[in-house]
Amino acid sequence: MTPILEVRGVTREYGSGRTTVTALDDVSVMVLPGELVAVMGPSGSGKSTLLAIAGGLDRATKGQVLVDGRDLGALDGKALAELRRRFVGYVFQDLNLLATLTAGENVALPLELDGARPRTAASRARALLAELGMAELAGRFPEELSGGEQQRVAIARAVVGERRLLLADEPTGALDSLTGETVLGLLRRQCDNGCAAVLVTHDARYAAWADRVVFLRDGRLVDQTAPADDLHGPRDPEAVT
Amino acid sequence: MSVRHSLLALLEQGPMYGYGLKSEFEAATGQMWPLNVGQVYTTLARLERDGLVKADVEADGQGQKVYRLTGAGRAELDAWFSSAVSREAAPRQELAIKLIFAVRSPSADVGKVIQRQRAATMRSLQELTRLKADGGGGDDLTAELAWTLTLDGLLFQGEAEIRWLDLCEARLAGTAPGAAAATTAVPASGVDPAAQSEPRSATKPTGARAGGRP
Numbered sequence: 001m002t003p004i005l006e007v008r009g010v011t012r013e014y015g016s017g018r019t020t021v022t023a024l025d026d027v028s029v030m031v032l033p034g035e036l037v038a039v040m041g042p043s044g045s046g047k048s049t050l051l052a053i054a055g056g057l058d059r060a061t062k063g064q065v066l067v068d069g070r071d072l073g074a075l076d077g078k079a080l081a082e083l084r085r086r087f088v089g090y091v092f093q094d095l096n097l098l099a100t101l102t103a104g105e106n107v108a109l110p111l112e113l114d115g116a117r118p119r120t121a122a123s124r125a126r127a128l129l130a131e132l133g134m135a136e137l138a139g140r141f142p143e144e145l146s147g148g149e150q151q152r153v154a155i156a157r158a159v160v161g162e163r164r165l166l167l168a169d170e171p172t173g174a175l176d177s178l179t180g181e182t183v184l185g186l187l188r189r190q191c192d193n194g195c196a197a198v199l200v201t202h203d204a205r206y207a208a209w210a211d212r213v214v215f216l217r218d219g220r221l222v223d224q225t226a227p228a229d230d231l232h233g234p235r236d237p238e239a240v241t
Numbered sequence: 242m243s244v245r246h247s248l249l250a251l252l253e254q255g256p257m258y259g260y261g262l263k264s265e266f267e268a269a270t271g272q273m274w275p276l277n278v279g280q281v282y283t284t285l286a287r288l289e290r291d292g293l294v295k296a297d298v299e300a301d302g303q304g305q306k307v308y309r310l311t312g313a314g315r316a317e318l319d320a321w322f323s324s325a326v327s328r329e330a331a332p333r334q335e336l337a338i339k340l341i342f343a344v345r346s347p348s349a350d351v352g353k354v355i356q357r358q359r360a361a362t363m364r365s366l367q368e369l370t371r372l373k374a375d376g377g378g379g380d381d382l383t384a385e386l387a388w389t390l391t392l393d394g395l396l397f398q399g400e401a402e403i404r405w406l407d408l409c410e411a412r413l414a415g416t417a418p419g420a421a422a423a424t425t426a427v428p429a430s431g432v433d434p435a436a437q438s439e440p441r442s443a444t445k446p447t448g449a450r451a452g453g454r455p
Contacts, residue, residue, distance in 0.1 A: 042407065188374070204403040205396050208366035209374075215359070222356065 089158025325361030
């Protein structure tokens with residue numbers, strides 16, 4: 001199975017000389033179709049940098065990033081933009097939706113940017129929202145939606161079309177526990193349907209929805225939990241520590 | 242709470258009388274968990290029976306017993322430090338006690354104790370989350386709700402434990418003598434190689450690295 005995301009020995013440095021700051025230091029992570037991987041770690045540990053590099057929004061100083069088997073470093077600006085648009089969806093803590101468009105129009109937007117006719121895009125967006133149990137939200141503007149509803153619409157927009165890699169940066173940051181859970185439930189469901197997702201979170205309860213949890217500390221990967229499948233099996237404690 | 246292992250940890254630092262063990266334990270744990278002398282001597286008798294400690298009678302005629310750790314006792318202590326506390330089986334204080342003694346112990350790697358526990362607790366949270374997602378399976382809504390609430394409670398406890406462990410780690414990195422030791426030791430075996438596409442270098446200095454991003 002081709003991994004949807006493969007981060008190989010990635011280092012990201014900012015600045016140069018004595019003021020060099022290493023945000024990521026030789027980090028490797030692989031995400032297969034159907035997998036949800038959570039990234040945890042203290043502020044400044046490199047979580048958001050990892051996400052930005054995985055999504056082609058930032059370039060690695062060293063190492064390789066493969067999305068759907070394609071090396072992002074080998075793509076020119078145009079090809080990278082196209083891969084990002086067609087294959088990668090982003091969900092952030094806030095400012096996800098365009099305020100002047102309805103929920104349905106927000107979800108349709110990536111399809112239109114990708115060349116779909118407005119009417120086709122609109123009907124596909126409505127169909128997706130209905131499939132995700134949000135049919136009634138399609139005609140509403142972001143300011144008429146609750147925080148949780150906005151994040152669920154943002155997830156719909158992130159996966160609309162053929163996009164398979166979902167990158168979520170603290171999508172539950174401003175939400176109460178119960179609402180956060182519905183957002184995670186939707187993210188989990190997208191993965192169960194074949195997407196791959198990377199979730200950056202401070203919150204162990206939300207990270208627990210993931211198949212694997214990666215801990216970053218000072219730009220380095222310090223430990224991982226087992227794949228969910230192994231939870232019941234006998235484990236060598238040394239293998240995960 | 243594991244009195245048994247706490248006594249072994251104290252004896253790691255040298256032979257002691259039973260009463261001395263009681264006072265040392267209480268001093269080490271900030272009087273949070275007072276022990277009665279009877280409990281200490283019963284535990285010591287069992288440890289002696291199991292060959293984990295050896296008791297010598299003092300030659301001063303008072304007949305006081307001095308306890309010391311045996312090889313088997315040291316192995317038992319190592320096993321305690323190198324395993325995670327089960328959330329199901331043990332009261333939470335055992336973890337606090339384990340950390341207290343790991344900090345004092347010349348042989349325990351506190352960073353690893355924390356990291357191992359965090360991974361184990363995270364796995365337990367994943368398991369609870371899966372149970373919650375699967376639901377109770379029955380038609381009884383009240384029972385279903387009670388099940389969910391119980392799981393929620395355990396999830397919040399686990400989350401709190403992870404946050405606390407993160408804080409412990411941060412404090413150790415910032416204040417302990419030879420501060421970086423706890424965290425620099427962690428990456429050495431920090432990654433399950435099977436989950437990685439490429440082997441990673443085991444020992445890299447991290448001293449020069451800044452913690453933040455611009």
